[in-house]
Amino acid sequence: MLGLPDGTAACLFDLDGVLTRTASVHAAAWKDMFDGYLRERAARTGDPFVPFDIAKDYGPYVDGKKREDGTRSFLRSRGIELPEGEPDDPPDAETIRGLGDRKNALVLRLIEEKGVERFDGSIGYVRAARAAGLRTAVVSSSANTAQVLDAAGITGLFDARVDGVVAAERRLPGKPAPDMFLAGAAELDVPAGRAAVFEDALAGVEAGRAGGFGHVVGVNRVDGEHARALAEHGADVVVGDLSELMEDG
Numbered sequence: 001m002l003g004l005p006d007g008t009a010a011c012l013f014d015l016d017g018v019l020t021r022t023a024s025v026h027a028a029a030w031k032d033m034f035d036g037y038l039r040e041r042a043a044r045t046g047d048p049f050v051p052f053d054i055a056k057d058y059g060p061y062v063d064g065k066k067r068e069d070g071t072r073s074f075l076r077s078r079g080i081e082l083p084e085g086e087p088d089d090p091p092d093a094e095t096i097r098g099l100g101d102r103k104n105a106l107v108l109r110l111i112e113e114k115g116v117e118r119f120d121g122s123i124g125y126v127r128a129a130r131a132a133g134l135r136t137a138v139v140s141s142s143a144n145t146a147q148v149l150d151a152a153g154i155t156g157l158f159d160a161r162v163d164g165v166v167a168a169e170r171r172l173p174g175k176p177a178p179d180m181f182l183a184g185a186a187e188l189d190v191p192a193g194r195a196a197v198f199e200d201a202l203a204g205v206e207a208g209r210a211g212g213f214g215h216v217v218g219v220n221r222v223d224g225e226h227a228r229a230l231a232e233h234g235a236d237v238v239v240g241d242l243s244e245l246m247e248d249g
């Protein structure tokens with residue numbers, strides 16, 4: 001009925017792009033922030049301005065990762081190394097934290113202006129999983145997870161939450177390391193082998209594979225190339241929407 005291996009006792013859901021239509025909101029905010037920075041830097045150094053390309057840069061360098069990891073990883077792809085800075089760096093600081101703060105202000109503004117849309121197929125799936133007695137958790141790199149769940153009105157559908165705030169408090173390495181998903185399974189008191197991971201990001205399916213989870217579902221909201229990449233990075237199955245798993249019986 002849920003399209004999961006027998007004995008699965010828990011489902012660990014990524015948030016942005018799996019439960020809510022917020023992956024594209026994050027991508028737009030990242031582009032806005034990086035383009036502003038790269039343009040300003042090009043004017044200073046005389047190098048050409050090469051904009052952030054959502055199609056080419058978001059998936060491999062930023063998607064699914066903690067804010068500072070995404071910032072560092074993309075800049076490194078352009079040969080730019082910045083100091084880490086401090087968690088309370090102001091947005092105008094030319095540091096990893098400062099640039100991350102700039103992006104966060106943009107994403108929060110977009111969320112406030114546009115609200116948060118949920119994927120109905122995913123919400124139906126979570127409800128069905130709970131009705132079948134499975135435990136559920138949200139495992140997201142985003143430090144805005146609580147606000148997004150609240151804005152989408154779905155906080156009550158999950159028994160546990162391991163997000164960017166929890167990862168910072170417990171010093172958990174972010175995806176593609178498996179630690180956040182392992183912490184989610186531990187919160188639900190279910191071994192990794194009996195838990196299923198639901199992810200739309202390459203870093204996320206990689207984390208699911210690395211953690212030895214019983215089943216890794218890749219959720220493809222992009223295109224055929226992304227579907228193939230999800231499978232190559234560790235998804236056992238790739239679907240366009242979670243409702244497809246229920247149809248599978």
Ligand SMILES: O=P(O)(O)OC[C@H]1O[C@@H](O)[C@H](O)[C@@H](O)[C@@H]1O
Pocket residue numbers: 015016023026027062063064065066067070104107140141142143144145164201
């Ligand atoms: O900046 P936040 O809200 O803490 O989110 C960190 C990351 O969270 C992930 O869920 C998104 O896929 C990324 O795009 C985002 O950058």
